[in-house]
Amino acid sequence: MSGLQTFLLVLAGLGLVLFLIRPKLGRAYVRYAMLILVGTLMMLPFVWLISASVKDPDVINDYTFLPPPSVWRSPSVREGDQRVAVDEVTDQALVNEATRVESTINSRNFRDLWTDQQTPQGPVHFSRYIINSLFLSSAATTLGLIFSSMGGYAMAKYRFPGRSGLLAFMLASLTIPGVVLLAPNFEIIYRLGFMDTYAALLIPGCVSVFGIFLFRQAILGIPDDIIEAGRIDGAGEFRIYLTLIMPLVRPMTSAFCLITFLGTWNSFLAPNIFLQSQPKLPLPVALNQLVGVYDQQYGIYLAGTLIAIVPPAILFFALQREFISGLTSGSVKQ
Amino acid sequence: MNLEPRPPGLQETARSPHASSRALARSSAGASARPYAASAPYLFLLPYFIVTAVFFLYPLGYATVLAFFQTSGPVRRTFVGLENFSYVLNDPDFYKALWNTLLFAVASLFLQLPLSLGLALLLNARQDRLKGFFRLAIFSPNLVGQVFVGILFAMLFTPQYGLFNKLVFALFNTGLQERWLGDPALVMPAVIIASLWLYVGFNMIYFLAALQNIDQSLLEAARIDGAGAWQRFLNVTLPGIAPVATFVVVTSTIGSFQLFELPYTLLRQGYGPNNSGLTIVGYLYQFAFDGADLGTAAAVGWILTLLILGVSLIQIRLSGTTRKDR
Known part of the structure; x- marks a missing residue:
């Protein structure tokens, strides 16, 4: 019987005993035990990811997570692993490479990642992809924020001819899957000359029905009096939107920004299709090349994935509350 | 329809002390007195209209047409009816x-x-x-x-x-x-x-x-x-x-x-x-x-x-x- 089985049996037995003696306590115990188990299960891949990225690629499969601390500093060469025999190599650099012995825990993956990567289109430094992704995500978020909130404001606070029809049209458009439009959009992007430019990614996505609905939902809750007061004070319509309305929907703004940033940061399909030059690629596409059919550099890939998770994680921790309220506002407040 | 926003001065002159209550009544009735407000929602929605026309409606129509054609290369296409579907x-x-x-x-x-x-x-x-x-x-x-x-x-x-x-x-x-x-x-x-x-x-x-x-x-x-x-x-x-x-x-x-x-x-x-x-x-x-x-x-x-x-x-x-x- 494995340790895990024993552990689970003891856990279950303890719960049963508690439940028989003190049912209330037993119920709380079961609840926490289940939550802790599920929480651990959800965290395991992250723990694995972190430990795999700091392990030397040679020992990546030798330990489930981290090797025991006693061997952290030992050389990572496995038994029976034949490295290049030193006397057969004349090139001094190769000798150094061959005799360089790394410990089992090292930063080799990160060092290898943080260099010029040889690609068919010449060397590209890894930081380039991070900058691309940061730029794309920020630009998409800014554009989306401006145009979606404008649309949401118009749909929430104006009565105009065609409004209800437009609302129905927006709802209906949500049911058309995006991939149906992928092939024709490919041709349109091509004809517009957007191929291999960021315009191909930023312009089609700069305003979304989802965003318009999100802001409409938030702005609906603002009393009309505020807008009327602004009009009496002589503010133009755009100024009312910018200086009166937008500050009032700040929680929704951060929620929208986080959702859009996350979506763009992680998007793969569109950049994979529309971008061709290597120096323009965002992080997910570039990282995916590391584990292609011919080239499988898993250690480097995992280090890159770890780096790719950091920016969204920071944003999420900062805006967690708004994010969750923004996600659910569309569905709960019906 | 006047799609250009009027300068703020023009709106001022159009406004009377009762403007706010009147505008409220009108807006709920579905029409607005001021030409500025009438074009405003369309202007706010202009980016949506453009993006939707170019990257949603047009490709949607195009996808409908394409589905009935056999394409070979970027230019040549022949009408094949329901053949793609079948x-x-x-x-x-x-x-x-x-x-x-x-x-x-x-x-x-x-x-x-x-x-x-x-x-x-x-x-x-x-x-x-x-x-x-x-x-x-x-x-x-x-x-x-x-x-x-x-x-x-x-x-x-x-x-x-x-x-x-x-x-x-x-x-x-x-x-x-x-x-x-x-x-x-x-x-x-x-x-x-x-x-x-x-x-x-x-x-x-x-x-x-x-x-x-x-x-x-x-x-x-x-x-x-x-x-x-x-x-x-x-x-x-x-x-x-x-x-x-x-x-x-x-x-x-x-x-x-x-x-x-x-x-x-x-x-x-x-x-x-x-x-x-x-x-x-x-x-x-x-x-x-x-x-x-x-x-x-x-x-x-x-x-x-x-x-x-x-x-x-x-x-x-x-x-x-x-x-x-x-």
């Missing part, structure tokens, strides 16, 4: 993709959503400090993109060394050598397991929000009336979260039908042995970008749209009747 509907690969997609949709409906709801119920039971922590822990996979999850899980599913195989072995003393991504029978289960990790927390957030909106006094009243925990859940909680549950069911079904990136990256930019991980969108992608056959791709797109429309309409109808029943 080709797709007679292609065994399409049915494989359809089956895989349906399997995934059913799994997310009957495995993932109940799990999400169960976790939400566990978390909702009492207000405590750990709630935020668990919520975060269970939600955090959503910070990782499908692409990363795909490759991460490709490594977790490695025979002998993969974390998942090791976990299964520790629990059941078997399955260490299972080739999850190499065995056609196990590819879709592997996709479903990876998607569980990714999405359970996402839907849990929706259920949690819905549960917190339930009137506690109703639950209390049921308790006093002697209703058991199960009865309370069935008669108070479930109807209370019905609107959100409908929303979650419909959106996650639509999402399931559009599954592509996760299996595509999990199977190393492919579709698995014997196309065992092929989904409808993957099938479409094959035509559009691997085979440059935009006409057939458009036909697949329309079939997918009709499928999604049909299924979501049925789901909305079903949820409507259940709500009327109670």
Whole structure:
């Protein structure tokens, strides 16, 4: 019987005993035990990811997570692993490479990642992809924020001819899957000359029905009096939107920004299709090349994935509350 | 219609002391006195109109036309009528993709959503400090993109060394050598397991929000009336979260039908042995970008749209009747 089985049996037995003696306590115990188990299960891949990225690629499969601390500093060469025999190599650099012995825990993956990567289109430094992704995500978020909130404001606070029809049209458009439009959009992007430019990614996505609905939902809750007061004070319509309305929907703004940033940061399909030059690629596409059919550099890939998770994680921790309220506002407040 | 915003001075002159009440009355009547306000909503929506016309309506029409043509290269196309559709509907690969997609949709409906709801119920039971922590822990996979999850899980599913195989072995003393991504029978289960990790927390957030909106006094009243925990859940909680549950069911079904990136990256930019991980969108992608056959791709797109429309309409109808029943 494995340790895990024993552990689970003891856990279950303890719960049963508690439940028989003190049912209330037993119920709380079961609840926490289940939550802790599920929480651990959800965290395991992250723990694995972190430990795999700091392990030397040679020992990546030798330990489930981290090797025991006693061997952290030992050389990572496995038994029976034949490295290049030193006397057969004349090139001094190769000798150094061959005799360089790394410990089992090292930063080799990160060092290898943080260099010029040889690609068919010449060397590209890894930081380039991070900058691309940061730029794309920020630009998409800014554009989306401006145009979606404008649309949401118009749909929430104006009565105009065609409004209800437009609302129905927006709802209906949500049911058309995006991939149906992928092939024709490919041709349109091509004809517009957007191929291999960021315009191909930023312009089609700069305003979304989802965003318009999100802001409409938030702005609906603002009393009309505020807008009327602004009009009496002589503010133009755009100024009312910018200086009166937008500050009032700040929680929704951060929620929208986080959702859009996350979506763009992680998007793969569109950049994979529309971008061709290597120096323009965002992080997910570039990282995916590391584990292609011919080239499988898993250690480097995992280090890159770890780096790719950091920016969204920071944003999420900062805006967690708004994010969750923004996600659910569309569905709960019906 | 005057689409140019008037300078602020012009608006001033048009305004009387009673302007605000009049404007309110008019706006609720569906018309506005000031030409400025009349064009304003259209101006605010102008970016949406442009983007929708160019990148939604036009491609939608174009996809409709394309579906009836055979395309070869960027210029040449010949009208083939319904041939693209009949080709797709007679292609065994399409049915494989359809089956895989349906399997995934059913799994997310009957495995993932109940799990999400169960976790939400566990978390909702009492207000405590750990709630935020668990919520975060269970939600955090959503910070990782499908692409990363795909490759991460490709490594977790490695025979002998993969974390998942090791976990299964520790629990059941078997399955260490299972080739999850190499065995056609196990590819879709592997996709479903990876998607569980990714999405359970996402839907849990929706259920949690819905549960917190339930009137506690109703639950209390049921308790006093002697209703058991199960009865309370069935008669108070479930109807209370019905609107959100409908929303979650419909959106996650639509999402399931559009599954592509996760299996595509999990199977190393492919579709698995014997196309065992092929989904409808993957099938479409094959035509559009691997085979440059935009006409057939458009036909697949329309079939997918009709499928999604049909299924979501049925789901909305079903949820409507259940709500009327109670």
